[in-house]
Amino acid sequence: MGRAPCCEKMGLKRGPWTAEEDKILVAHITSFGHGNWRALPKQAGLLRCGKSCRLRWINYLRPDIKRGNFSDEEEQSIIQLHQLLGNRWSAIAARLPGRTDNEIKNVWHTHLKKRLEPSEQEQHEQQPGAPKKRKPSGPPRRREAKAARKAAAAAPVSSPERSVSSTVTESTSVASGAAAEHGGSSGNSAGSSVSVKEESFTSESEEFQIDESFWSETLSMPLDDINDVGLMEPQDAFGGGKSSDGDMDYWLKVFMEGDGDGGDADVLDLPQMI
DNA sequence: AAACTGAGCAACCGCTATGGG
DNA sequence: ACCCATAGCGGTTGCTCAGTT
Structure with missing residues (x-):
C-alpha cells in the first residue's frame, strides 16, 4: 500500500x-499528545522521522515503562504467552504492563529462548549441550549492570545525573489515583492530548524535569487505558480483532478461560504482571 | 593491560493493517 | 470500491561494553 x-x-x-x-x-x-506521528517531529522541531519518534516514545520514553530486570513471574509469563501466541510480541507486551514489545522480544531472544532450548534438548535427547565457553551459570551479571545503567539513563526526563532516578517502577507503586483523569499518555493519541501544562519543562538550559505529578498521574492511570488494546480485552483478544486472528483468539480464549481441565489455570491469572 | 568475544539492547527496515477521503 | 497516508508490528542490524583470554 502506498x-x-x-x-x-x-x-x-x-x-x-x-x-x-x-x-x-x-x-x-x-x-x-501524539496525534500524528508523521507531523510530530516537524511540530516538535526534531530532525527525526515520525516513525523513529514513535518508536522512541513507545519503547523508551513513555512514562509507564517499567524498567529494570524482568521478574521471574514476568519471564514465566512471557514463556507461557509465547507458547500460546508465538512471536506476537505486541500481544504479549499487552499482557505485561510496563513492558514493551521490543523489550520482550529482546529478552526472549537473549535469555528465554536460550534458557528453553537446552531444556528442550535435554528433553528430546538426554545429551548435555557442549559446555559453553562463558556464562558459567547463575544470573547474567551483565544484565543487572545494564539494568542499573538503563534505569539511570532511562528516565528521559531528568537530567543525566538523574537525581530523581529512583525508578519509574518505584513511583508506580505510590502513584496515587490523583490524576487518572488525564487521558493517559500511551493511549494518549491525538484527542486526549494531555493537559499537563503544569509540568515544569523549563528552558533547555535548566534541568529538564517533569513534575512528579505527571508520573504519578500517568503511572496511575487505569491500566485499561494503557493496555486497552490487548490486555484481556474480550472483544479484541477474543474475536473482536482482526479476523485473521480468529483461530489464535479462539485458542487464546480457551487458554485463558480454561478448557475444562484447568491445566493452565495459572496462566489465566496473569492478566497483569504488576 | 590490551585484545578479543559475544551478550544485550536500542534503533532501523520493510511489511501489513487500518482508516479516511 | 478504490487509493493513499499513517500506524503498528515483527525481524534484523549494529553498537556498546562486561567478561574472558
Whole structure:
C-alpha cells in the first residue's frame, strides 16, 4: 500500500537519541499528545522521522515503562504467552504492563529462548549441550549492570545525573489515583492530548524535569487505558480483532478461560504482571 | 593491560493493517 | 470500491561494553 518512504533520509537524523532529543519529544508529547506521528517531529522541531519518534516514545520514553530486570513471574509469563501466541510480541507486551514489545522480544531472544532450548534438548535427547565457553551459570551479571545503567539513563526526563532516578517502577507503586483523569499518555493519541501544562519543562538550559505529578498521574492511570488494546480485552483478544486472528483468539480464549481441565489455570491469572 | 568475544539492547527496515477521503 | 497516508508490528542490524583470554 502506498507507503511513504520512511524518513526521506534527507536531513533526518538517525541513530541513537540524545538526551536533548528525548527532552524535546517528551515535552512535545506531554503537551500536545501524539496525534500524528508523521507531523510530530516537524511540530516538535526534531530532525527525526515520525516513525523513529514513535518508536522512541513507545519503547523508551513513555512514562509507564517499567524498567529494570524482568521478574521471574514476568519471564514465566512471557514463556507461557509465547507458547500460546508465538512471536506476537505486541500481544504479549499487552499482557505485561510496563513492558514493551521490543523489550520482550529482546529478552526472549537473549535469555528465554536460550534458557528453553537446552531444556528442550535435554528433553528430546538426554545429551548435555557442549559446555559453553562463558556464562558459567547463575544470573547474567551483565544484565543487572545494564539494568542499573538503563534505569539511570532511562528516565528521559531528568537530567543525566538523574537525581530523581529512583525508578519509574518505584513511583508506580505510590502513584496515587490523583490524576487518572488525564487521558493517559500511551493511549494518549491525538484527542486526549494531555493537559499537563503544569509540568515544569523549563528552558533547555535548566534541568529538564517533569513534575512528579505527571508520573504519578500517568503511572496511575487505569491500566485499561494503557493496555486497552490487548490486555484481556474480550472483544479484541477474543474475536473482536482482526479476523485473521480468529483461530489464535479462539485458542487464546480457551487458554485463558480454561478448557475444562484447568491445566493452565495459572496462566489465566496473569492478566497483569504488576 | 590490551585484545578479543559475544551478550544485550536500542534503533532501523520493510511489511501489513487500518482508516479516511 | 478504490487509493493513499499513517500506524503498528515483527525481524534484523549494529553498537556498546562486561567478561574472558
